[in-house]
Amino acid sequence: MKILMVEDDKSLSEMMCMFFEKEGWKVDVAFDGEQAVNQFKQDPNKYDLITLDLNLPKKDGIQVAKEIRAVSTRIPIIMLTARNSEEDQILGLGVGADDYVSKPFSPLALIARIRALLRRIKIEDNPKLNKPTQLYQAFDIETTHMKISKSRREVLFDGQAVANITPKEFSLLFTMAQKPKQVFARGQLLELVWGYDYFGEERTVDAHIKKLRQKLEKFGANVIQTVWGVGYKFDDSQV
Template identity: 75%
Template sequence: MIEDDTSVAEMMGMFFKKENWEQDVAVDGIEAVEMFKANAKKYDLITLDLNLPKKDGIQVAKEIRQISPTIPIIMLTARGSESDQVLGLGVGADDYVSKPFSPIALIARIKALHRRVMMEETQFKEEQTQISDDFDIKTDHLKISKVRREVLFDDHAVTTLTPKEFDLLYTMAQKPKQVFSREQLLELIWGYEYYGEERTVDAHIKKLRQKLEKVGPQVIQTVWGVGYKFDDSQINK
């Protein structure tokens, strides 16, 4: 838990203890990054306050993501601060909770997020036994292997995709030109137990586009008032 309010950290510590969870607390941004860098594999999940001394939560999230693209992060934001929530999701947070929050609600979100991560890891391990050189999806310009989590755009690798960014691309590329609403993408990728809101999808789409643009033209299109679609059929060879 990265939190400079010791009363909040102590309160949550009591609730975590009831769940038999162990908690480490960092009280500022610099300490948080140093603690995680020193022993990243020790942690299963991070709660991250946005307003931290020495280094704010956005910068902390960026640096943690450089160390681990997959560690689940729940960001704690001020109530009604929509710009902070979108920014936090954009730099790699998986979910957010508005302050003041209910300890029970935070526990529920932690359980839901951890459960999704464990399911994804189990599925990945099972698929590892079936690895081949084939690609599951081949479009005019894109090749995707779900087992290897590999994406090629005109044979150029698309790197550093987070699990959710990969899943978004994979889901839409399976059905080129089909428009997916934000609600559909939330259900398909985050699952019915996801507690977030539709702007979560927008934030992840933005990051996905930025990474795709490093290797080629944009293939994720916005259909205004509806949602998003994948279409690379109009790109010149």
């Protein structure tokens, strides 16, 4: 695996490089936001994951995430920051980060989060998917209004493609749409989608749900409903 680490703290980046290399992962380091964007744009297919500091010189992590997401909606991004406010976390997740880790953190815990994230994000590069015949392939999920293909990462609402869904947003939608009308608690979604104990940081689910709803509601689709005091459910039967 090849990681792009965006971190202006050289001592921290050196330490994390050692841990990553022990895992057999290759690492490139960018020490400011401008370098990170330029490095990624040179070859977007070079990297499997990005760790991104929020406080960076030249361009901050929010701007970097926006520019990277404009190029790729699929590259996993883990945001690392000394800020721990709910607003900063929601902002980071809102611009496309898949996870959020507060400093100081344990290197082994970060590695565990990376492994959990990558287990659930399968980016397929299969040229056969570009063939017209693939448009008629069966979908994994077909509900009243939606069709979802896991292998093609494709979401259709009444035949229209829902664009720019991030990997975590897709996983949330796929998980809930498999069991329409079933209520999922936030902790349950964290376990099913993130794959590890999030230590009570359930607001990350709310942030991802909010962004996913915004993309679906462009089609007039209020298909993810809040069950107050419990969590969320998928239901498009009444749309």
